[in-house]
Amino acid sequence: MADVTNVFKATVKALRSRKKFTGDVQHKSQTFTNILPSSKHKGDFERKSKEVVSSISKLKDFLMEHRKAYVSTGSHLSAETSSMTDTERDQIDEEAEKVIHMCQESVALIKNLNARVQPQVKEHRSSVIRLVEDYLKVVCKIYSEQRAVRVKRVVDRKRLSKLEPDKLVKEK
Template identity: 55%
Template sequence: MADVTNVFKATVKALKSRNKFINEDLNNEDLSKNILALGKRYESEFQHKAKNLVQMITHLRDFLLENRKKYVNTGSLLSSTGDEMSESERDLIDNNAQDIIKKCKEMIILLKLETDKQKVHPQVKEHRQAVLILLETYLKAICKIYSEQKAVRVKRVVDRKRISKLEPERKYNNLRRTQLKQDLILNQRIPNGEDKPLLGTESHDTHNKNSVNPAIFETTPYNVDTEISPEEAQIFEQENKILYEEMNSMMDEVKQIETQVVEIAKLQEIFTEKILEQDVQINAIAKTVVGTTENIKDANEEIREAIKKKAEFRVYILFFLVVCSLSLLFLDWYNN
Protein backbone atom coordinates (compact mmCIF):
# COMPACT_ATOMS: atom_id res chain seq x y z
CA MET A 1 0.00 0.00 0.00
CA ALA A 2 1.34 3.45 -0.90
CA ASP A 3 2.24 5.96 1.80
CA VAL A 4 -0.22 8.92 1.68
CA THR A 5 0.97 10.73 4.80
CA ASN A 6 2.25 13.74 2.89
CA VAL A 7 -1.01 14.01 0.98
CA PHE A 8 -2.99 13.91 4.25
CA LYS A 9 -0.83 16.65 5.80
CA ALA A 10 -1.26 18.85 2.73
CA THR A 11 -5.03 18.36 2.81
CA VAL A 12 -5.22 19.29 6.50
CA LYS A 13 -3.14 22.41 5.91
CA ALA A 14 -5.36 23.47 3.04
CA LEU A 15 -8.50 23.01 5.14
CA LYS A 16 -7.00 25.07 7.97
CA SER A 17 -6.11 27.93 5.67
CA ARG A 18 -9.57 27.89 4.09
CA ASN A 19 -11.35 27.91 7.48
CA LYS A 20 -9.13 30.73 8.69
CA PHE A 21 -10.01 32.80 5.63
CA ILE A 22 -13.72 32.16 6.19
CA ASN A 23 -13.54 33.08 9.89
CA GLU A 24 -11.83 36.37 9.13
CA ASP A 25 -14.78 37.44 6.99
CA LEU A 26 -17.29 36.81 9.79
CA ASN A 27 -18.59 39.68 11.89
CA ASN A 28 -17.22 39.85 15.46
CA GLU A 29 -20.55 41.04 16.83
CA ASP A 30 -22.35 38.02 15.46
CA LEU A 31 -19.74 35.79 17.02
CA SER A 32 -20.14 37.45 20.42
CA LYS A 33 -23.91 37.12 20.14
CA ASN A 34 -23.61 33.45 19.31
CA ILE A 35 -21.23 32.88 22.21
CA LEU A 36 -23.56 34.68 24.61
CA ALA A 37 -26.50 32.74 23.28
CA LEU A 38 -24.67 29.49 23.86
CA GLY A 39 -23.59 30.62 27.35
CA LYS A 40 -27.13 31.27 28.55
CA ARG A 41 -28.59 28.63 30.77
CA TYR A 42 -32.16 27.96 31.63
CA GLU A 43 -33.04 28.96 35.19
CA SER A 44 -35.68 26.80 36.77
CA GLU A 45 -38.42 28.02 39.09
CA PHE A 46 -36.74 26.32 42.05
CA GLN A 47 -33.50 28.21 41.40
CA HIS A 48 -35.37 31.51 41.11
CA LYS A 49 -37.23 30.97 44.39
CA ALA A 50 -34.09 29.78 46.19
CA LYS A 51 -32.17 32.87 45.06
CA ASN A 52 -34.98 35.14 46.22
CA LEU A 53 -35.02 33.38 49.57
CA VAL A 54 -31.25 33.76 49.98
CA GLN A 55 -31.51 37.45 49.11
CA MET A 56 -34.29 37.93 51.66
CA ILE A 57 -32.31 36.22 54.44
CA THR A 58 -29.17 38.17 53.51
CA HIS A 59 -31.07 41.48 53.62
CA LEU A 60 -32.37 40.55 57.08
CA ARG A 61 -28.84 39.70 58.26
CA ASP A 62 -27.41 42.98 56.92
CA PHE A 63 -30.26 44.95 58.49
CA LEU A 64 -29.78 43.33 61.90
CA LEU A 65 -26.00 43.81 61.87
CA GLU A 66 -26.33 47.40 60.63
CA ASN A 67 -28.71 48.41 63.43
CA ARG A 68 -27.18 46.15 66.08
CA LYS A 69 -25.38 48.89 68.01
CA LYS A 70 -28.41 51.17 68.18
CA TYR A 71 -30.75 48.27 68.90
CA VAL A 72 -28.69 46.89 71.80
CA ASN A 73 -27.89 50.31 73.30
CA THR A 74 -31.12 50.87 75.23
CA GLY A 75 -30.11 54.37 76.23
CA SER A 76 -27.21 55.54 78.36
CA LEU A 77 -27.57 58.17 81.04
CA LEU A 78 -24.22 59.70 80.05
CA SER A 79 -24.82 59.90 76.31
CA SER A 80 -26.50 63.05 75.03
CA THR A 81 -26.51 62.24 71.32
CA GLY A 82 -29.76 62.33 69.42
CA ASP A 83 -29.12 59.30 67.20
CA GLU A 84 -30.47 56.79 69.71
CA MET A 85 -33.23 54.37 68.78
CA SER A 86 -36.58 54.59 70.51
CA GLU A 87 -38.44 51.63 71.97
CA SER A 88 -41.13 51.87 69.29
CA GLU A 89 -38.46 51.56 66.60
CA ARG A 90 -36.99 48.53 68.38
CA ASP A 91 -40.43 46.94 68.58
CA LEU A 92 -40.90 47.65 64.87
CA ILE A 93 -37.58 45.93 64.12
CA ASP A 94 -38.68 42.93 66.21
CA ASN A 95 -41.99 42.66 64.38
CA ASN A 96 -40.41 42.99 60.94
CA ALA A 97 -37.68 40.46 61.75
CA GLN A 98 -40.21 37.96 63.08
CA ASP A 99 -42.42 38.42 60.01
CA ILE A 100 -39.48 37.89 57.64
CA ILE A 101 -38.31 34.79 59.54
CA LYS A 102 -41.84 33.37 59.48
CA LYS A 103 -42.18 34.10 55.77
CA CYS A 104 -38.82 32.44 55.02
CA LYS A 105 -39.85 29.33 56.96
CA GLU A 106 -43.11 29.13 55.01
CA MET A 107 -41.25 29.53 51.71
CA ILE A 108 -38.82 26.73 52.66
CA ILE A 109 -41.76 24.45 53.52
CA LEU A 110 -43.45 25.23 50.19
CA LEU A 111 -40.21 24.56 48.31
CA LYS A 112 -39.91 21.20 50.09
CA LEU A 113 -43.44 20.23 49.12
CA GLU A 114 -42.91 21.30 45.51
CA THR A 115 -39.61 19.41 45.35
CA ASP A 116 -41.26 16.25 46.66
CA LYS A 117 -44.13 16.49 44.17
CA GLN A 118 -41.98 17.12 41.10
CA LYS A 119 -40.76 14.13 39.11
CA VAL A 120 -37.14 14.90 38.25
CA HIS A 121 -33.85 13.06 38.03
CA PRO A 122 -32.67 11.60 41.38
CA GLN A 123 -29.48 13.68 41.28
CA VAL A 124 -31.47 16.88 40.71
CA LYS A 125 -33.77 15.98 43.59
CA GLU A 126 -30.81 15.28 45.87
CA HIS A 127 -29.24 18.60 44.86
CA ARG A 128 -32.44 20.49 45.68
CA GLN A 129 -32.73 18.78 49.05
CA ALA A 130 -29.14 19.81 49.84
CA VAL A 131 -29.98 23.40 48.85
CA LEU A 132 -32.98 23.36 51.20
CA ILE A 133 -30.81 22.05 54.05
CA LEU A 134 -28.32 24.89 53.45
CA LEU A 135 -31.16 27.42 53.44
CA GLU A 136 -32.45 26.05 56.76
CA THR A 137 -28.95 26.26 58.27
CA TYR A 138 -28.56 29.84 57.04
CA LEU A 139 -31.94 30.81 58.47
CA LYS A 140 -31.05 29.19 61.81
CA ALA A 141 -27.87 31.28 62.00
CA ILE A 142 -29.84 34.49 61.39
CA CYS A 143 -32.41 33.44 64.01
CA LYS A 144 -29.55 32.94 66.46
CA ILE A 145 -28.22 36.45 65.76
CA TYR A 146 -31.69 37.93 66.29
CA SER A 147 -32.31 35.99 69.51
CA GLU A 148 -28.93 37.06 70.93
CA GLN A 149 -29.64 40.71 70.16
CA LYS A 150 -33.07 40.48 71.75
CA ALA A 151 -31.63 38.78 74.86
CA VAL A 152 -29.02 41.54 75.27
CA ARG A 153 -31.73 44.17 74.86
CA VAL A 154 -33.94 42.57 77.52
CA LYS A 155 -30.98 42.22 79.88
CA ARG A 156 -30.02 45.86 79.53
CA VAL A 157 -33.59 47.02 80.02
CA VAL A 158 -33.82 44.99 83.23
CA ASP A 159 -30.49 46.38 84.46
CA ARG A 160 -31.61 49.89 83.70
CA LYS A 161 -34.85 49.44 85.63
CA ARG A 162 -32.89 48.03 88.54
CA ILE A 163 -30.53 51.02 88.51
CA SER A 164 -33.46 53.43 88.34
CA LYS A 165 -34.90 51.77 91.46
CA LEU A 166 -31.59 52.16 93.25
CA GLU A 167 -31.25 55.90 92.50
CA PRO A 168 -33.82 57.19 95.08
CA GLU A 169 -32.29 54.99 97.79
CA ARG A 170 -28.83 56.34 97.02
CA LYS A 171 -30.06 59.91 97.12
CA TYR A 172 -31.75 59.27 100.44
CA ASN A 173 -28.60 57.66 101.88
CA ASN A 174 -26.39 60.53 100.68
CA LEU A 175 -28.78 63.08 102.14
CA ARG A 176 -28.82 61.20 105.43
CA ARG A 177 -25.02 61.07 105.55
CA THR A 178 -24.66 64.79 104.90
CA GLN A 179 -27.24 65.52 107.59
CA LEU A 180 -25.35 63.35 110.10
CA LYS A 181 -22.07 65.08 109.26
CA GLN A 182 -23.65 68.50 109.74
CA ASP A 183 -25.09 67.40 113.09
CA LEU A 184 -21.68 66.09 114.15
CA ILE A 185 -19.99 69.35 113.17
CA LEU A 186 -22.59 71.35 115.07
CA ASN A 187 -22.18 69.18 118.16
CA GLN A 188 -18.40 69.49 118.07
CA ARG A 189 -18.50 73.27 117.66
CA ILE A 190 -20.70 73.76 120.75
CA PRO A 191 -18.46 74.01 123.87
CA ASN A 192 -18.97 71.67 126.78
CA GLY A 193 -20.05 74.53 129.08
CA GLU A 194 -22.80 75.59 126.69
CA ASP A 195 -24.69 72.29 126.71
CA LYS A 196 -27.28 73.81 129.08
CA PRO A 197 -28.18 77.27 127.74
CA LEU A 198 -30.02 79.88 129.75
CA LEU A 199 -33.71 80.34 129.42
CA GLY A 200 -33.34 83.71 127.75
CA THR A 201 -30.87 82.50 125.17
CA GLU A 202 -32.45 79.14 124.32
CA SER A 203 -34.44 80.39 121.37
CA HIS A 204 -31.46 82.40 120.11
CA ASP A 205 -29.20 79.32 120.23
CA THR A 206 -31.68 77.13 118.43
CA HIS A 207 -32.01 79.81 115.77
CA ASN A 208 -28.23 79.91 115.36
CA LYS A 209 -28.09 76.11 115.12
CA ASN A 210 -30.72 76.05 112.41
CA SER A 211 -29.13 78.92 110.45
CA VAL A 212 -25.50 77.84 110.35
CA ASN A 213 -23.47 79.36 107.54
CA PRO A 214 -22.24 76.62 105.19
CA ALA A 215 -19.14 78.68 104.38
CA ILE A 216 -17.79 77.89 107.88
CA PHE A 217 -17.70 74.18 107.05
CA GLU A 218 -15.69 74.90 103.93
CA THR A 219 -13.04 77.14 105.52
CA THR A 220 -12.42 75.33 108.80
CA PRO A 221 -10.57 71.99 108.62
CA TYR A 222 -12.30 69.10 110.32
CA ASN A 223 -11.50 65.41 110.45
CA VAL A 224 -14.58 63.25 111.02
CA ASP A 225 -12.70 59.98 111.52
CA THR A 226 -10.69 61.26 114.50
CA GLU A 227 -13.56 63.04 116.26
CA ILE A 228 -16.44 60.52 115.87
CA SER A 229 -17.72 59.15 119.15
CA PRO A 230 -18.07 55.37 119.67
CA GLU A 231 -21.87 55.58 119.57
CA GLU A 232 -21.80 57.42 116.23
CA ALA A 233 -19.22 54.98 114.88
CA GLN A 234 -21.51 52.13 115.88
CA ILE A 235 -24.43 53.81 114.11
CA PHE A 236 -22.33 54.29 110.97
CA GLU A 237 -21.19 50.70 111.13
CA GLN A 238 -24.76 49.46 111.35
CA GLU A 239 -25.76 51.64 108.40
CA ASN A 240 -22.80 50.36 106.41
CA LYS A 241 -23.79 46.77 107.17
CA ILE A 242 -27.36 47.45 106.08
CA LEU A 243 -26.19 49.11 102.87
CA TYR A 244 -23.72 46.31 102.19
CA GLU A 245 -26.43 43.68 102.67
CA GLU A 246 -28.80 45.60 100.39
CA MET A 247 -26.15 45.91 97.70
CA ASN A 248 -25.31 42.21 97.98
CA SER A 249 -28.96 41.25 97.68
CA MET A 250 -29.39 43.54 94.70
CA MET A 251 -26.28 42.13 93.05
CA ASP A 252 -27.64 38.62 93.60
CA GLU A 253 -30.94 39.63 92.03
CA VAL A 254 -29.13 41.19 89.06
CA LYS A 255 -27.08 38.00 88.59
CA GLN A 256 -30.23 35.89 88.78
CA ILE A 257 -31.89 38.11 86.18
CA GLU A 258 -28.83 37.83 83.93
CA THR A 259 -28.87 34.03 84.17
CA GLN A 260 -32.61 33.99 83.49
CA VAL A 261 -32.19 36.20 80.42
CA VAL A 262 -29.40 33.96 79.10
CA GLU A 263 -31.56 30.90 79.74
CA ILE A 264 -34.47 32.57 77.94
CA ALA A 265 -32.22 33.22 74.93
CA LYS A 266 -31.06 29.61 74.93
CA LEU A 267 -34.64 28.37 75.22
CA GLN A 268 -35.68 30.62 72.36
CA GLU A 269 -32.87 29.24 70.21
CA ILE A 270 -33.85 25.67 71.12
CA PHE A 271 -37.47 26.58 70.38
CA THR A 272 -36.60 27.78 66.87
CA GLU A 273 -34.56 24.65 66.23
CA LYS A 274 -37.41 22.46 67.45
CA ILE A 275 -39.85 24.32 65.21
CA LEU A 276 -37.64 23.65 62.19
CA GLU A 277 -37.32 20.00 63.23
CA GLN A 278 -41.09 19.79 63.59
CA ASP A 279 -41.44 21.24 60.10
CA VAL A 280 -39.20 18.47 58.78
CA GLN A 281 -41.19 15.86 60.72
CA ILE A 282 -44.49 17.29 59.45
CA ASN A 283 -43.20 17.11 55.89
CA ALA A 284 -42.13 13.49 56.47
CA ILE A 285 -45.57 12.70 57.91
CA ALA A 286 -47.20 14.36 54.89
CA LYS A 287 -45.09 12.18 52.60
CA THR A 288 -46.08 9.10 54.61
CA VAL A 289 -49.75 10.06 54.45
CA VAL A 290 -49.56 10.52 50.69
CA GLY A 291 -47.86 7.14 50.32
CA THR A 292 -50.42 5.54 52.61
CA THR A 293 -53.33 6.92 50.59
CA GLU A 294 -51.77 5.58 47.41
CA ASN A 295 -51.29 2.18 49.04
CA ILE A 296 -54.91 2.22 50.20
CA LYS A 297 -56.06 2.98 46.65
CA ASP A 298 -53.98 0.10 45.31
CA ALA A 299 -55.35 -2.20 48.02
CA ASN A 300 -58.93 -1.23 47.18
CA GLU A 301 -58.33 -1.97 43.51
CA GLU A 302 -56.82 -5.35 44.35
CA ILE A 303 -59.78 -6.15 46.62
CA ARG A 304 -62.19 -5.28 43.80
CA GLU A 305 -60.28 -7.49 41.41
CA ALA A 306 -60.31 -10.30 43.98
CA ILE A 307 -64.07 -9.92 44.40
CA LYS A 308 -64.55 -10.08 40.63
CA LYS A 309 -62.36 -13.17 40.39
CA LYS A 310 -64.23 -14.78 43.26
CA ALA A 311 -67.57 -14.13 41.56
CA GLU A 312 -66.29 -15.63 38.31
CA PHE A 313 -64.96 -18.64 40.22
CA ARG A 314 -68.39 -19.14 41.79
CA VAL A 315 -70.01 -19.09 38.36
CA TYR A 316 -67.55 -21.68 37.11
CA ILE A 317 -68.26 -23.93 40.10
CA LEU A 318 -72.02 -23.63 39.64
CA PHE A 319 -71.69 -24.37 35.94
CA PHE A 320 -69.53 -27.41 36.71
CA LEU A 321 -72.03 -28.72 39.28
CA VAL A 322 -74.97 -28.27 36.90
CA VAL A 323 -73.12 -30.04 34.09
CA CYS A 324 -72.13 -32.90 36.40
CA SER A 325 -75.69 -33.33 37.68
CA LEU A 326 -77.09 -33.32 34.16
CA SER A 327 -74.51 -35.83 32.98
CA LEU A 328 -75.35 -38.14 35.87
CA LEU A 329 -79.05 -37.92 35.11
CA PHE A 330 -78.38 -38.63 31.45
CA LEU A 331 -76.24 -41.69 32.29
CA ASP A 332 -78.87 -42.99 34.67
CA TRP A 333 -81.58 -42.59 32.04
CA TYR A 334 -79.42 -44.20 29.43
CA ASN A 335 -78.73 -47.26 31.61
CA ASN A 336 -82.41 -47.74 32.33
Protein backbone atom coordinates (compact mmCIF):
# COMPACT_ATOMS: atom_id res chain seq x y z
CA MET A 1 0.00 0.00 0.00
CA ALA A 2 1.35 3.40 -0.99
CA ASP A 3 2.03 6.12 1.54
CA VAL A 4 -0.78 8.69 1.28
CA THR A 5 0.39 10.99 4.06
CA ASN A 6 1.18 13.86 1.70
CA VAL A 7 -2.18 13.50 -0.04
CA PHE A 8 -3.93 13.60 3.33
CA LYS A 9 -2.01 16.70 4.42
CA ALA A 10 -2.84 18.43 1.13
CA THR A 11 -6.54 17.55 1.56
CA VAL A 12 -6.59 18.97 5.08
CA LYS A 13 -4.89 22.15 3.87
CA ALA A 14 -7.36 22.47 0.99
CA LEU A 15 -10.32 22.04 3.34
CA ARG A 16 -8.96 24.70 5.68
CA SER A 17 -8.46 27.09 2.78
CA ARG A 18 -11.95 26.41 1.45
CA LYS A 19 -13.51 27.05 4.88
CA LYS A 20 -11.60 30.32 5.26
CA PHE A 21 -12.60 31.39 1.76
CA THR A 22 -16.30 30.63 2.32
CA GLY A 23 -16.25 32.57 5.58
CA ASP A 24 -16.78 29.56 7.79
CA VAL A 25 -14.22 30.62 10.38
CA GLN A 26 -14.09 28.42 13.47
CA HIS A 27 -11.73 27.77 16.31
CA LYS A 28 -8.71 25.66 15.48
CA SER A 29 -9.83 22.80 17.71
CA GLN A 30 -13.21 22.63 16.00
CA THR A 31 -11.67 22.70 12.53
CA PHE A 32 -9.98 19.36 13.07
CA THR A 33 -13.11 17.68 14.37
CA ASN A 34 -15.17 18.88 11.42
CA ILE A 35 -12.71 17.72 8.77
CA LEU A 36 -13.42 14.07 9.47
CA PRO A 37 -16.72 14.03 11.37
CA SER A 38 -17.39 11.02 13.52
CA SER A 39 -20.33 8.90 12.59
CA LYS A 40 -23.38 9.67 14.70
CA HIS A 41 -24.97 6.36 13.74
CA LYS A 42 -23.42 3.51 15.66
CA GLY A 43 -23.83 0.05 14.25
CA ASP A 44 -25.16 -3.01 16.02
CA PHE A 45 -21.67 -4.42 16.41
CA GLU A 46 -20.33 -1.38 18.26
CA ARG A 47 -23.44 -0.95 20.41
CA LYS A 48 -23.70 -4.61 21.40
CA SER A 49 -19.96 -4.90 22.05
CA LYS A 50 -20.09 -1.93 24.41
CA GLU A 51 -23.13 -3.41 26.17
CA VAL A 52 -21.31 -6.71 26.73
CA VAL A 53 -18.18 -4.99 28.04
CA SER A 54 -20.35 -2.85 30.33
CA SER A 55 -22.11 -5.96 31.71
CA ILE A 56 -18.80 -7.72 32.28
CA SER A 57 -17.39 -4.65 34.04
CA LYS A 58 -20.43 -4.35 36.29
CA LEU A 59 -20.14 -8.03 37.25
CA LYS A 60 -16.43 -7.65 37.96
CA ASP A 61 -17.00 -4.54 40.08
CA PHE A 62 -19.79 -6.26 42.01
CA LEU A 63 -17.69 -9.37 42.66
CA MET A 64 -14.71 -7.33 43.80
CA GLU A 65 -16.84 -5.10 46.03
CA HIS A 66 -18.46 -8.03 47.84
CA ARG A 67 -15.49 -10.41 47.74
CA LYS A 68 -14.60 -10.29 51.43
CA ALA A 69 -18.16 -10.88 52.65
CA TYR A 70 -18.74 -13.58 50.01
CA VAL A 71 -15.76 -15.75 50.92
CA SER A 72 -16.08 -15.19 54.68
CA THR A 73 -17.92 -18.07 56.36
CA GLY A 74 -18.14 -16.68 59.87
CA SER A 75 -16.45 -19.48 61.77
CA HIS A 76 -16.95 -19.78 65.52
CA LEU A 77 -13.22 -20.31 65.94
CA SER A 78 -12.16 -17.09 64.26
CA ALA A 79 -12.78 -13.47 65.08
CA GLU A 80 -14.29 -12.75 61.68
CA THR A 81 -18.03 -12.41 61.40
CA SER A 82 -19.89 -12.82 58.16
CA SER A 83 -22.18 -10.03 57.09
CA MET A 84 -23.61 -12.17 54.29
CA THR A 85 -25.91 -15.16 54.64
CA ASP A 86 -25.58 -18.36 52.66
CA THR A 87 -28.82 -17.49 50.87
CA GLU A 88 -27.30 -14.20 49.73
CA ARG A 89 -24.18 -16.02 48.56
CA ASP A 90 -26.31 -18.50 46.62
CA GLN A 91 -28.18 -15.59 45.05
CA ILE A 92 -24.87 -14.00 44.02
CA ASP A 93 -23.82 -17.32 42.46
CA GLU A 94 -27.07 -17.58 40.56
CA GLU A 95 -27.00 -14.00 39.28
CA ALA A 96 -23.29 -14.15 38.36
CA GLU A 97 -23.88 -17.31 36.36
CA LYS A 98 -26.83 -15.67 34.59
CA VAL A 99 -24.74 -12.63 33.66
CA ILE A 100 -21.86 -14.82 32.46
CA HIS A 101 -24.22 -16.94 30.35
CA MET A 102 -25.90 -13.81 28.92
CA CYS A 103 -22.50 -12.34 28.02
CA GLN A 104 -21.43 -15.57 26.33
CA GLU A 105 -24.63 -15.55 24.26
CA SER A 106 -24.09 -11.90 23.37
CA VAL A 107 -20.54 -12.60 22.21
CA ALA A 108 -21.88 -15.40 19.99
CA LEU A 109 -24.43 -12.95 18.57
CA ILE A 110 -21.71 -10.37 17.94
CA LYS A 111 -19.68 -13.00 16.09
CA ASN A 112 -22.62 -13.45 13.71
CA LEU A 113 -22.61 -9.71 12.97
CA ASN A 114 -19.06 -10.10 11.71
CA ALA A 115 -20.04 -12.35 8.80
CA ARG A 116 -20.62 -9.99 5.85
CA VAL A 117 -18.11 -7.18 6.15
CA GLN A 118 -14.99 -6.07 4.35
CA PRO A 119 -11.80 -7.98 5.22
CA GLN A 120 -10.17 -5.09 7.11
CA VAL A 121 -13.33 -4.46 9.15
CA LYS A 122 -13.65 -8.19 9.78
CA GLU A 123 -10.08 -8.33 11.11
CA HIS A 124 -10.75 -5.38 13.42
CA ARG A 125 -14.00 -6.87 14.69
CA SER A 126 -12.36 -10.25 15.23
CA SER A 127 -9.77 -8.54 17.41
CA VAL A 128 -12.51 -6.75 19.37
CA ILE A 129 -14.37 -10.04 19.86
CA ARG A 130 -11.17 -11.73 21.04
CA LEU A 131 -10.55 -8.94 23.57
CA VAL A 132 -14.13 -9.13 24.87
CA GLU A 133 -13.83 -12.92 25.21
CA ASP A 134 -10.53 -12.57 27.08
CA TYR A 135 -12.06 -9.99 29.43
CA LEU A 136 -15.01 -12.31 30.08
CA LYS A 137 -12.59 -15.18 30.83
CA VAL A 138 -10.73 -13.02 33.37
CA VAL A 139 -13.97 -12.14 35.17
CA CYS A 140 -15.11 -15.78 35.05
CA LYS A 141 -11.80 -16.76 36.63
CA ILE A 142 -12.32 -14.21 39.42
CA TYR A 143 -15.80 -15.63 40.06
CA SER A 144 -14.57 -19.24 39.94
CA GLU A 145 -11.74 -18.54 42.38
CA GLN A 146 -14.08 -16.79 44.80
CA ARG A 147 -16.55 -19.66 44.60
CA ALA A 148 -13.79 -22.22 45.13
CA VAL A 149 -12.59 -20.37 48.24
CA ARG A 150 -16.16 -20.22 49.54
CA VAL A 151 -16.73 -23.95 48.99
CA LYS A 152 -13.38 -24.84 50.57
CA ARG A 153 -14.13 -22.74 53.64
CA VAL A 154 -17.59 -24.28 54.02
CA VAL A 155 -16.12 -27.78 53.82
CA ASP A 156 -13.39 -26.85 56.30
CA ARG A 157 -15.94 -25.35 58.68
CA LYS A 158 -18.12 -28.48 58.55
CA ARG A 159 -15.11 -30.70 59.13
CA LEU A 160 -14.02 -28.61 62.12
CA SER A 161 -17.52 -28.49 63.55
CA LYS A 162 -17.64 -32.28 63.62
CA LEU A 163 -14.14 -32.35 65.09
CA GLU A 164 -13.11 -35.00 62.63
CA PRO A 165 -9.44 -35.88 62.62
CA ASP A 166 -7.66 -35.69 59.29
CA LYS A 167 -7.51 -38.84 57.21
CA LEU A 168 -3.77 -38.97 57.76
CA VAL A 169 -4.31 -39.34 61.52
CA LYS A 170 -6.79 -42.22 60.96
CA GLU A 171 -4.31 -44.11 58.84
CA LYS A 172 -1.64 -44.13 61.57
